[in-house]
Amino acid sequence: MYLLYVSACVLLSSNLLGAASELDYDGWLHIRLFHALNDDPVPQYVERGNITVSSVRSGASTIGQHGLQPSQITQLKYLAEKDSKYRLKAIIRSASGGENTFLTSLPACYLLGSDLEDILVIWIDSAAEPVAVNLLSPTGCTLDNPFAKMWSTSVQVKYPESGPVPDTASYIQKLEREREARERGETKDNRSFLAKYWMYIVPAVIFVVLTSATNPEAAGGGGGGGQRQ
Amino acid sequence: MLTSCSHEITNGCAPTVLQLRSRVTFTLFTVMAPFLPSFRGNIKRFLTDVQLLQYLIVLFGLFNLSLCLYEDQVGKFDWRQNYVGRIKFASFDTVSTAKKIIVATEENVVAALNLKSGQILWRRVFERGYAGRIHALSGISDGDFVTVSGGVPALVRAWDLATGHILHEWPIADQNPDRLDSPFISFSTEGLYSIERIEDVKWHIKDGTLHHILPIYNSGIEVTSYDSKTGEKLNNRFISAPFISEDTDCILAAPYLACLRGDSLAVLFMINLFDTTADVPSPVLTTINTIFGAGAEGPYKLETVLGDEPVVSISTDNGQRKRIIIAGETPVPIERDIIGNTSLYVTSLDKEKILLETTYKNGMTEVAAFELHTSTPRPQLSVALTHSSVQAPTIVASICPRQSKGVTCRHLLSCEDHVIALLQHSKLVWAREEALAKIIAVEIIELPMSEGEQAIETEFDQKESIDVDGSWDVFSMFLRRICSQVNQARALLQTALGREPPQSNQRADLVRDRFGLHKMIVVVTAAGKLFGIETRKGEIIWQLTVPNIRGLTKDSDKMLLYVQRGSRHFPHSPQCALVAADKDTNEGIVYTFNPITGQPLEGLTRLGYKIKQSMLLHAPTEEFLRSIVILDARDRVHVYPECATAVAASVGKSTYLFTADQTAGVLSGFSLAYSTPQNLIAHKVWEVVMSTKNQRITQIVSKNPIERVHSQGRVLGDRSVLYKYINPNLVAVVTQGVGSTHKNTLNLYLLDVISGAMVFSLVHKRARGPVHVVHSENWLVYSYYNEKSRRTEIATLELYEGKTQSNTTVFSSLATTKLPIVERQAFIFPLSIESIRETITEKGITSKHIMVALANGGILELPWMLVDPRRPTNPEMREEGVIPYMPEIPIHMDAIVNYNQSVAKVSGIHTSPSGLESTCLVFVYGLDLFYTRVAPSKTFDVLKEDFDYYLIIIVLAALVISSYVTKKLASQKAQKQAWK
Structure with missing residues (x-):
């Protein structure tokens, strides 16, 4: 069962605006997400969805993700039982034209605990190039079946803060x-x-x-x- | 100067305060004791005035806490050793009455060594890196000599021979006809040629004239002559030599330039550069066949033979044999084969030229002397020497003066392991361990127990006593006890009778002391030589040469030293491992040795793969040995020793590795979770990319793994607690901007290397390196150069979880998602910084200081409190123990721990806890070595050296006696009262 879940959200958090001066240019990011649900050292990535951050300064993003099939949920539960990690690969294309691959992982039980609610944090440098992608879960670890079958992802963009200067x-x-x-x-x-x-x-x-x-x-x-x- | 102590910031450490109070009261007792009983009545007023004055003095004393050293403490807990580095050029001083040797070294040092003892008479340290590299050293003439150093412009310096004072200095920068036309001339780019060609430039100094020789491809040679004292340009000649190209191998055998061209049919060209009689000097050609005869095979290698004559050598047959050619009007090849690895030197005896051939085989050095032209052996000048400290030497300078007794030749040897030695009459006069001028890795290791304590330890050996099988075991234990006690009694008797105890293989003074202050410093040098240095006097206890090794990466000397087992696991001996790469194959090697005795344990193990990352596993084996986990270039995991694979696999779930690739800008994290007891498997769990378009990773700084944090939080002014963010897996990644737009930016990322989560990132605009970082507890201190304000600055970051703690017992990188609060502040640092490191103590109770090595040679002990980011800018926001903000960090001269013992070119500081909580051992290395101990919160756990034991005994005795007396008197009084 493939469901296309599209949500648009605009994140305007105040702490981002405060440091916005350190960002030289505004830019956009196009992120393709792949995840691996197999319990093996060699990951088998399948597509999870796309995210477009239209402005890294404001953090406005459009998210389009596939839902999880029951078999995938079983796989996820198996991963959680084995205390293994859910691996996520993000291929990011930025305004400068470069494409970089990032990898992040999270113990699978945290995704079950938060009912597939996760936070994707994209760290960028002062030239608006992505540096790191982190997947976080807002809650703790459980082994229960998730209620949701759909990812509810929120995207955060973090830029470098300005270094201190002697006052x-x-x-x-x-x-x-x-x-x-x-x-x-x-x-x-x-x-x-x-x-x-x-x-x-x-x-x-x-x-x-x-x-x-x-x-x-x-x-x-x-x-x-x-x-x- | 040394005794002057000034105001030192009081820190909030409770024990310190207590100790001070007791000191104050003692002073009062002693001062007031004679006054109190006698003076009463009309001078009472005067007395109170005097007392008031005393209190004031005492009060001042309270603030005048002394941190610095007293004059009589100089050299008591510290030592310094000076080095010069590996010899590049050397010259005997035959002119002055006090005989010495002038050396110029690869560490950019010019120094004079005492001929008799090898001690440094004076030493001058040039600029760091390329700017100070020495290109030429002139011969000695009438009390001075000249050096040429640096890049663009090169600096010519004339030095006074006796004192080492600089006499003249001038740059070679003015002659650049192409550049002068260009409208953009800056000082940094002004020069003769591009940086790539700079290696081709040759320098020659003779008779007060400096010749700058620049071969120009496919054209000729430009020789510019200057007066070496004044810098006046004498003349400029151009010699046509169109055969010189990129693949021509040219060397200078003054006054000739010899060039070898071609591979199979090689031709040797020789041109007299300074021959002014001929208008157009023409090169003289010699084919390789005239030198070797037919049948020699390339590639050939051309080398200058050092010494007094223009002689070159050519090696053939893959360096198996070589022959020499004496340069002249017509070059004279000597038809005698010399073994390929022989090093040659031409010295002169009266008018005769002598060729010295130095060979090294099986620990024996042989110097064979031949007459240069005729190849007649001169057995009376030949010497042979067998000495452990001379390994594969080359003669760098030699003189053979004729004296009344005959000829005494002195050879200055420079060995493969950077040892400098003076050979005279086949006798080694002295040797200097110059490998210590370039230390790569340091560990400070505790010394083992003394033999007596070891005997007690064997008596109560854990393994045996646990065995509860059968009753006879009790008897054996009893027997063992009796035996050991008899032994102890015998030892006691022997010492009482003044008889020597039986000799043991362990040095008697190399044992653990009560406070753990006496330790062993194990150092790894760039020459591949390991040393064990004890900390009390700085004596070298052992040395080991690991042959044919190099640094793990191509462009750095980085080698890793791991302490696999400390000295606390008797009867197992301590074990250290050196991880490096093989010089030829670049594959990894592991070399294990005993750090106390310097005995190789398993010797050199060739791993057969290239090392990408390595780490010490936290879980020890049954023999208390911590194994080394190695990730190879193909991301496979290995364990050294291999028998520990099962141990590594058992903790695989919680074992992570991370790697950083500087060229690709990629940091990756690996987990060993899928490992089986037979096989370790690493799989990538995170990857972070620092785009190489914008930035280049320059430094990755993690915390000291042995560090302990005592206090979990910080008490604020309103009595609430701010909890520290103490993440042991946090690593600081420093990147510097590349390209035109981001050139002067400095980025700092804090990355959790277990989860791959970025925690904080920060950017400094218009700042550049050198960056020095200290990462400890919940804070980070780093220094950089501010381009805008043109000054060195120190910035600090402090990480807090907030008013609540997420997990009070244990920190997990995977469970923590909340980002920390980051406090930050920057300060102006008025001096230039060479290296920086934090102090460390066993339990982390003592406050932290930062050891800063300054460019002026001082080691500054900077209290962390002065760089606390919570120093308030607003005086109303004061907190306890926090000093109000001041933009500049004051440098107190008595916080310089090495007082006048300046250290040059510091490359690192190593700190280690001692057995005392208050004391931290500091080892500073670079060109010089310096060792001392510091007590950041004062020595609160030790009595002062000048503590008055007699006074306290007298006081106590008096108190005890008086209490008995008064008890007696009181009972008498009570009796009398009862009778009333």
């Missing part, structure tokens, strides 16, 4: 402000009492502690006298 500007500003304040002579000190006068308080406290500690006979003598009366 000299604000530091210089801070120094400047302090200097100005000093010049104006109105050092408005809003520190707490302790922070302001600790250098007087700490010696005093130590003094008290030490005098009481080093003169125990004086204190003890006084106490003894009190008892005697």
